[in-house]
Amino acid sequence: MSLLVTGSIGIDTVEAPSGMVEDALGGSSVYFAYAASFFSPVRFVGVVGEDCPQDFLKPLADRGNIDLAGLEVRKGSKTFRWHGKYHDDVNQRDTVSVELNVLGEVGPSIPPQFRDSKYVFLANTHPDLQIELLAQLEGASLVVADTMDIWIGTEREMLIDLLSRIDGLVLNDSEAMQLTGKSNIVQAGLECSTMVRRFVVVKKGEHGSLLFVNGKVYPLPGYPTEKVVDPTGAGDSFAGGMMGYLAEQDIIDAETLYRAIAYGTVVASIELEDFSLNRFTEIDRSDIDARFAEFKELTTF
Amino acid sequence: MSLLVTGSIGIDTVEAPSGMVEDALGGSSVYFAYAASFFSPVRFVGVVGEDCPQDFLKPLADRGNIDLAGLEVRKGSKTFRWHGKYHDDVNQRDTVSVELNVLGEVGPSIPPQFRDSKYVFLANTHPDLQIELLAQLEGASLVVADTMDIWIGTEREMLIDLLSRIDGLVLNDSEAMQLTGKSNIVQAGLECSTMVRRFVVVKKGEHGSLLFVNGKVYPLPGYPTEKVVDPTGAGDSFAGGMMGYLAEQDIIDAETLYRAIAYGTVVASIELEDFSLNRFTEIDRSDIDARFAEFKELTTF
Secondary structure, three states: OOEEEEOOOEEEEEEEOOEEEEEEEEOHHHHHHHHHOOOOOEEEEEEEEOOOOOOOOHHHHOOOOEEEEEEEEEOOOOOEEEEEEEOOOOOOEEEEEEEOHHHHOOOOOOOHHHOOOOEEEEOOOOHHHHHHHHHOOOOOOEEEEEOOHHHHHHOHHHHHHHHHHOOEEEEEHHHHHHHHOOOOHHHHHHHHHOOOOOEEEEEOHHHOEEEEEOOEEEEEOOOOOOOOOOOOOHHHHHHHHHHHHHHHHOOOOHHHHHHHHHHHHHHHHHHOOOOOOOOHHHOOHHHHHHHHHHHHHHOOO | OOEEEEOOOEEEEEEEOOEEEEEEEEOHHHHHHHHHOOOOOEEEEEEEEOOOOOOOOHHHHOOOOEEEEEEEEEOOOOOEEEEEEEOOOOOOEEEEEEEOHHHHOOOOOOOHHHOOOOEEEEOOOOHHHHHHHHHOOOOOOEEEEEOOHHHHHHOHHHHHHHHHHOOEEEEEHHHHHHHHOOOOHHHHHHHHHOOOOOEEEEEOHHHOEEEEEOOEEEEEOOOOOOOOOOOOOHHHHHHHHHHHHHHHHOOOOHHHHHHHHHHHHHHHHHHOOOOOOOOHHHOOHHHHHHHHHHHHHHOOO
16 A cells, blocks of 8 residues: 655764764654565655755665655755764763754645555654645545654644544654653553544653554563664654554554554664664565564563 | 562551552562462561561461461561652652661571472562572572662672572662663673573563563563552562462473563552552452453454
8 A cells, every 4th residue: 555754854963882873864754764665665755955965865765665756855955954962871862963954944745646645654743734744645544643742842732633633643652641741651642542533652662662542552562672773763663664564454453553563663673773774774574574573472472 | 389488578658649558568578479379379488576466467368378387476576667659650759768677687587397499589688688598498499589779789799699599580670780780671681691590580660571581582561551559569469470370380481481470460460559468359360360361462463
């Protein structure tokens, strides 16, 4: 099934205990698209500035099943830049600098040939823009969005309006608590799940995730990762693996959703083993399936 | 199989957002013994002072399969007391007061008829005392201990000596990191597992646990609990459910250990639904098995 993603494209500089990269390919839609492309063709929508290096998105183009017709190179604008630094405990990071640049301007438009997309992921951005993008995708059968603390704090009403229009929401545990004011994550997730049409996935980083659907809670552990080089993009890779699997299966029941978050977990666990998209460019679907099988074996009782 | 536990017996006062109890039955060996008794007969070893109310341990005696021959009422001594206060987020608590009393004196001795115990759990106490108790239990085939941050900080060498003599260790994630100096919990747990004979279980509270055995890591999520009244004793109930199940099965392979921590998770998830042992006194093995079946269904992919 057709799967469309809109989100950020970033020029990332990342410092971590095991090394650093400068001006590397990053951004939510980039990690998402690559992760999803292991399962399903992807339609990509995003904007860069004219400073963006030629061939910067070549890793996506080289996949063969990521359609970049929705990539806009905007004249007179600059590409989003992010510089982060991880602590020795890589669960902690500081943002050294952010330049919103083109992300602070009007959003991209959905190319006409993408408007019949059935599966849609609206990566984190201003909820106003997410609503605007959604309006261009009226034929979608499953729309899932990500959000973040800043919008919960400053654009709550607009965010709640967005949630009422979408099928699924992916967010962090702290964000679910912020959105609902509840400190128990099960209560928080259940309340979030009443704000959307179908389901909520609460991400807990290394501790795994919780799926809330049909009033039930399905807990999944994290994949036990001994080698974390760079967690940047893990959340977006999780969402990409999840949505890619759903689009491939084209079934949206609790069992398939749970298997989808298990695939998301596995894909994210591979992504964070190196900087940027480096690990992704070394693997194929069989590596994902092998780790999925191992994860299943480790967690069956 | 015979299962012996040694640990604290406490007169607990607990304040939580949903209420409080004063002078309630608590302590590591008490929670452990009750939890384990759903699976296996338990031999109980512990000390109270002469201030301990008559019939204070009646809930244990009433079980019918907890042998209290190892309970010492020490003349001239006072019972351990603990007063804790949970925050609105019940994952946070303050210790209002602690009176070590009898726990600061010499330990209990193991009654002769208990010395052939095959399964042994040494709940958290000074590692010196744990070693002393262990010396009285030379026929044990599986010895598991708990420990805590204070001993890792102040009695590291003695603790490491203890670990080399036991089969399994149960500890919190922060304690595993403290013991090894590693901030990655998988690395920390793997290193801990080289310090003992067989396995390590790292507890992560609501986030579940990790089993380290034979160089492999088995992650288990927490049971998703919407109603947490009082988390006191949840860790000891986890260990009790785990050890009770192992003693019942009398098999110590990775598969059985993993199922044992799933049982421990389920038993703990019931225990924290009310103060002290209140929930335990309302349930039987069939309630545990029903929740275990539900937990299995929620986590199968």
